[in-house]
Amino acid sequence: MALSRENIINLVLALLLLVVPVAASQMGQPFTVTLATRIAVLALAATGLNIALGLGGLVSFGHAVFFGIGGYAAGILASHVFSGEPMMFGFEGSNQMPVIWIFAVIACGLAGLAIGAISLRTSGVYFIMITLAFAQMIYYFAISWPAYGGEDGLSILVRNQFPGINTMLPLSFFLLCYGVLIACIGLFALLRGSRFGAALQAARQNEVRVAAVGISPYGIRLAAFVVSAMMTGLAGALYADLNKFVSPSMLSWHMSGELIVLIILGGTGRLFGPVAGAMLYVIFEFALGGLTERWQFFLGLILLGVVLFARGGLIGLLAGKARHD
């Protein structure tokens, strides 16, 4: 089977994101590895959002909620292991990533179900505002909840562990994040190509048509929103472990906006759009952030350019218009 142009680009991006940190690690540059890990984790969060936004056309301006809940799951579970105080029902917390991830994903699934069930009754600008409102509620809740650091956030003293992997080594932790990212991109591809994905994408294109063939768009969208929330939550748990720190800023609307920006930069609804977007964003942040504190001004200019002249983002620019078989 011949590879399409987009698939070749995807492969190149995947290899680039793998080879650069491995080489950098060999050359003794752990900072580059950390940057690559940041790219992988942000790309994972944005891949989650891409299910709702890219496939479903649901512009959630509150996905930081799930990113933050994932982060706090990691922080809170780990903090109980260190303090030795049990949580509820004598549960001692955990510093094992698989356990943390399960907690993060389930918590985000439930939060996604509750927020989605209400938000999806609206559409358009109201949907954007209501998801933002939910995110703000949870943000202020985190700020005013002293048990876990409140405004100051919560440190993870030692990075959580994964069986068989020394997560303290930057490259090992990167490879773990990279593996999770690729697995989730694979899941995204499966969802997109499935019956569910067909209904979801059709509902974005024409809701009336979908109802006229007897599929209720609400249920399809809610399922998409929940899966989307879970994936972004998983990324949040990794992000907390990357920084060994969680704070309410992970829940803030800036974070929600950043995730949307990543997707638009890379290409909305495209398989590797979030990866391309995260690469651009982090490299930009690093390169320009060194020169000026106002690097986001220049990011804004680029975003403006993309929205005006390259709607398909970086992937669209390189691979052309999206094709549905």
Next chain:
Amino acid sequence: MTESPVLEITDLVKTFGALRASDGVTLDLRSGEVHALIGPNGAGKSTLIHQICGTQKQDSGTIHFAGQDIGRLGVAERARLGLGRTFQVSSLAPEFSALRNVMLAVQARAGSSFRFFRPVMRDRGLIDQARAMLERVGLAGRAKIPAAELSHGERRQLEIAIALALGSKAFLLDEPMAGMGPEGSKRLTGFLDTLRHEAPILLVEHDMDAVFALADRISVLVYGRVIATGTVEEIRRDPAVRTAYLGDHA
């Protein structure tokens, strides 16, 4: 006709402020027939279609379809019962190919859209059924073209293919001839004539040639009221209809 009608509308009332868009509409669709609904602009034809499909809810009156009261059901539920419609302005998933538009209908009919993993493009059953529908409406050669790039007439055909794929028990065709050239209208008229064997058709149409060629019965809607229902001949002769609508055409 001893069979009970497929679609039975009784005393339907819908008002918008002072405007009575449906003013006690009673209408039925029997199996095997083409029932044309005609009337001047603003007579309430669209409002009636909306109420049958469920996009608008009637103020009072009942709608029975396939032996069931559907008056309170949602759009998707009514479609699942077998109410297949085409739109006055074509309504399709524009980015999807013609084939994928029909595949969506096949999957909807087959049941669940909550299947998350199996790729649809490797689902032979789904593809073959959709392709068969495209063939029936004469669109097989355009299967891979995105709906947005199809011609006006082709989009009409595609909508009918979708309604066919749903296994509809009744077709609700909202001005299928609108915007078609004389050649296209003629071809579509011929096709609709075969479609009636599949399921009865409620046809809203302005093209009187098509209506007279196809209809077994005609109802005339004026100011939200059905002023006459009858065979083509009866309607042509009806003096009230002539003054209200037909003018010289009859």
